[in-house]
Amino acid sequence: MSTRPAPSRITPPIEPRSLSHRDGDWQQAMRDAITDIDTLFAELSLPQAYKPAARRAAELFGLRVPRSYVRRMQPGAIDDPLLRQVLPLGAETESHPDFVADAVGDNASAAGDGLLHKYHGRALLVTTGACAVHCRYCFRRHFDYAGQHAGGSHTEAAMARIAADDSIAEVLLSGGDPLSLSNARLEAIGRRLDMIDHVQRLRLHTRTAIVLPERIDSGLIEWLAARRARCVVVVHVNHPNELSAATIDALAAMRKTGALLLNQAVLLADINDDVDTQVRLSEALFEAGVMPYYLHLLDRVRGTHHFEVAETDAVALMQTVSGRLPGYLVPKLAREGAGDEAKSVLGIRARPAAAAGRKNPEG
Structure with missing residues (x-):
């Protein structure tokens, strides 16, 4: 766990303004x-x-x-x-034996049509290999997007598999980043999923909304508002300095459609592995109308070892964070393993009041 001072904060406005950019x-x-x-x-x-x-x-x-x-x-x-x-x-x-090309077991679930069905009740569509930003810790930096995506001729096969399996109540649009797709392409996907009655939730996982807020144009807002299934948008903010005024405006526009906004982050060495940064991040997200959801331990993908924070340090960090925030602002510390039935959530035990330095009877 880092003891360095937290970087200076970019303070977001309390009242987001309306979107000012043009479609396109x-x-x-x-x-x-x-x-x-x-x-x-x-x-x-x-x-x-x-x-x-x-x-x-x-x-x-x-x-x-x-x-x-x-x-x-x-x-x-x-x-x-x-x-x-x-x-x-x-x-x-550098090569490290414990860091591999497919740390989360995507390949074992891939059938060539871009649909990954690893967890009960949920299926993930790899909609594209494109992304607005190449994060250096990306867990799919070695993924075979050319052979495993739900575009082109693969779309029909992926939709048919979803329609045939009534256990699938939620479909996740991922990639790459689904917001790299045009509004027309998203509309085609959304229309097909709207026709499958047992799909009750549609979840978008996106980093683009954060690093390229221009993407949240009126066409995308209309797309979110028009969906039959309840929409959940999971954004990816690792540090409070990422929440620019334009990004906050984009988040507000999505929230007004009725979509639920959640954040999942990755715990990264010398970037956000200190208490002050994690506290400020949760508070800034809440100001922006986004609920902290997951804080992931690093997926052990080849080429990313320098970002790893040891699990013991991560637990100690979040134990301290949990003493400074109400429970609803503390993201779940989680790890994803290849072949697991679900993500593993790491338990954080409350410290005695004296050790925590203050009483927090409300949790």
Whole structure:
């Protein structure tokens, strides 16, 4: 568990403003994303000594980061908590025996049509391999998107499997990132799922809504509002500095459709593995109308070992966090393992009042 000072906060406004961008702006922003190491270093005035290793790591897993996300970073700060999530590092090229290509067992559930059915009552559609940002800790950085996605000719097979299995009450749209798809493509998927009566919930997992808030345009808002099934949007915020004013506006627009907004984060060494950052994150999410949901231990994917926080340290961290927040703002600390029937939620025991430093009788 890190003892370093938490980075400075970008304070979000209490009252979100209305969306100001035009439909289609997000597609241009996607095209304008930084994909070149030299450009990223120039934009942020980063120390040149890190550039050779960044180039080597980017050859294994390419760089992609929206410019609006880069503008939230502190120029010249190689340890900026947002930069650390997207900057290729030499550590990614190192081999560790416990870090593998498929840490969560996706391949064992794949049938070639993009539908992953690992957990009872829920099925996941890999809608696309595209994403607005390449997070360096991505658990699908080695996934075979070319052979395993629910696009093109695979769509019919995936929908037929969902329709034939009435145990599937919830469908998750994932990827990549489903919000990399056009509104027209999302509408085609949504229409098909609306026709399957036993699908009662539709869940979107997205990082794009956070790093590229332009994506939340009026067409997407109409899509969310029009669905028969109840919509749940699970966003991915790891650090309070990611909650820019534009992002908060986008979250507010989605919430007004009636969608439930949840957050799941990943616990990352030297980025958010300190008490103050976790407390500020939960409080900032709540201000933005998003409920903390999961805090994941790192999936042990090849090339990501430098992000790992030991389980004992993670439990100790969240035990302290639970003493500073009401229970509904404490995300569940979880780990996902290949072949498990569900995520493993790690229990956090309350400390005695004297050890916690204060009484918290309301929980």
